[in-house]
Amino acid sequence: MLKKSLTIAAGSALMLLAIAETSLAVTFQVIADNLDSPRGLTFGPDGALYVTEAGRGGTGPCIPAPGGGTDVVCYGATGAITRIQNNTVQRITTGLPSIALPFEPLNITIDATGIHDLQFDSSGKAYAIFGLGSSPEQRDQVLNISEFGQLVALDNLNSQVSLTPLADLAEYEALFNPDDIGSGFFNPYNNGIDSNPYAFLIQGDTAYIVDAAGNDFFAAKLDGSELNLLSILPERTVIDPLTGNTIALQSVPTSVTIGPDGAFYIAEFTGFPYPENQARIFRIDSNNQVEIYAEGFTQIIDLAFDAQGGLYVLEFASKSLFSEFSLGDLIYIDPNGNRTSILSDVLNTPTALEIAPNGDIYISNQGYVPGQGQVLRVSVNEAPSTPESTPLWGLLSIGILGSISQLLPLKKKKRNLKYLDIIILK
Template sequence: MLKHLTFAAIGATIGALSLGNTAHAATFEVIASNLDNPRGLTIGANGSLYVTEAGRGGTGPCIPSPTNPTASVCYGATGALTRIEDGTVTRVVTGLPSLAAPDGSEATGAHDVAFDATGQPYVLIGLGSDPAVRSALGVPEFGQLLKINTLNGGSDWTAIANVSAFEQAENPDGGGIDSNPYSFVIQNNAAYVADAGANALLKVDLDNGDVDLASVFDSRLVTNPFGGSDIPMQSVPNAVASSSDSTLYVGELTGFPFPVDGARVYRVANGIPEIFAEGFTNIIDLDFDSNGNLYVLEYATNSILSGDLTGALIRLNPDGTRTTLLQEGLLAPTSFTFGDDGDIFIANRGIAAGQGEIIRFNSNDDSQSVPEPSSWLGLLAIASLGGFLKVTRR
């Protein structure tokens, strides 16, 4: 039986239909290109920008595709942690595990990166499947949090927490066994991991690797786009951020049917997810700026189901209104982070091998319009972000 939680709204719930959504013209520049499925972004201890590349898979062992049971994704040590510094792009960690389709799409691998207070880097490896498949792959790092030992271009890391094993042992949402750790934040000596497959937020002790449940996100009934009775939609929580008072916030991509305005941001208090804001579509990342404003990145602002992978970066203003800072030119964006003087870095075109890019956008510059989006990603609309296109579990 599925476990159910009550989503209690504490404070003002921010509804989509009652608010304005102001367009904000902007321009950006590409500072890195030709990346393989770029995902998580962060500023490192030295002020450099770091991005995880989920890789392009390879010719190693294969497992069924999480989005197409008649196809396969295959292993290759093609993932990387990449540094962007003074205009130079360097893969400072290579050989990270990757699963992908033969053309390098549907990649699952190095999904996120964060540094602790001492400057120690950690990388989160996704999975997008039942953790039992790891034995067939012979690659235990999938679904684990890695401590990176050196940033010199080699493959030196230590697996410190088997995140996906928690889903295998505990299955907190009571559905089918499925784990896809996607993003994390570090508070004190703990990593809080959003497992999109498990519909859970997990807490990892960075000293001993113990994994505990921080919160779980239930399915809810939504309109069936093909008619008939309402159908259950999974939450698919894949974005986590920490506010200035260390409160955790979680954004959901949502599962099938990926309704427009159907994604929520939750504030997690005492283990209970409370609705903080709603009316978003396919949230892929969120974070707070230095002034406490919440920014939300939408992966496909018109819904994954539309076949249009135009994304959007939205600021939730203190008065409850929303400003769309950037939309045109964003194609399947996968993460963002803040730089200095209004700079925002975004991983763009994040679901294809060799075509990913990092863009720099200044939120204070509203003098120009961004380029018109191209249509090259349309055919990847359904086969995107391995492990996220979740239907109902029985």
């Protein structure tokens, strides 16, 4: 893992943020790289930045990959937690559960699922969620790794970490399948049993968790005593570009944060066919009533409010991934509702953002090919710079990787043979 800083003259990669008629340049610095599928970012009680690494899977056992077909994802104890503190990058916890999709043409794995997010309670104790992208039956009978699809407590953050399962979201999905509510529109996948916890936060003695595959929002007590469904994120209808049929568009929630008003705000990615400008941000009040706070985004992967009450919105992609590959975008909604693109054309499969007390923004970048992951530090009102070039999509641009199919998170997927088999959130 290297610390790098690259500075270039202002050009197409530099975006200007206009606030109070002042143009603010953006500075980017790569503060960590060579990460294995970075996902969540959080500051610990020691002031360090912690990065969850979903890993690179392994040699097996293997279970069917989401979306049908013959693809499989295979297990390996390759997940990790990395700490960034005082200009030092250290992988402090290793050997965590991970599954990933083998990509034989390049002899690599892609799209790992494992530890997705890490948070600390008020006493400094650490908790994490592990994704799954499948059913608890596959987890229990084939993988035989109980942590997938669960909220867990970590007894420490070192190589001897012990994981204690607290809340089994995957089992809840199997028992109740909350989002299978029958929209009345054709859904070729019937909202089957599929759970993929992706992000959470802690407030008091409770963890609040979004399940990207289950399309729902939960509260779980940190002592493991309760798991309660709070909200189901609503489906909509959309025209299937392959068939022309009206189908159900799944929500795919990917982030939860608390706003200045104390309400929960949840990001929406949207499922197949990943329509442009159709992703929304939901506000959920104390009565668990869901309303739309903002809309018109594309494939949102994370949210964070700043100290002024403005909201940063991180898009995994700024165009529909059904028809073409797209870089991500960082968008700022100021307290008056005005939107500005802060950072575009330099984010490649970004997966999370976090705001430091001094206002710097941290972004997990290049999240889906193990070994290529980065953490970027983004500052405003300084000299412009840009992160290093992207090796994977450079290969794509000259056709080495061939076709891409299944590029996105949804509970169940349709094939689009124009694309490489990268399954993102499942």
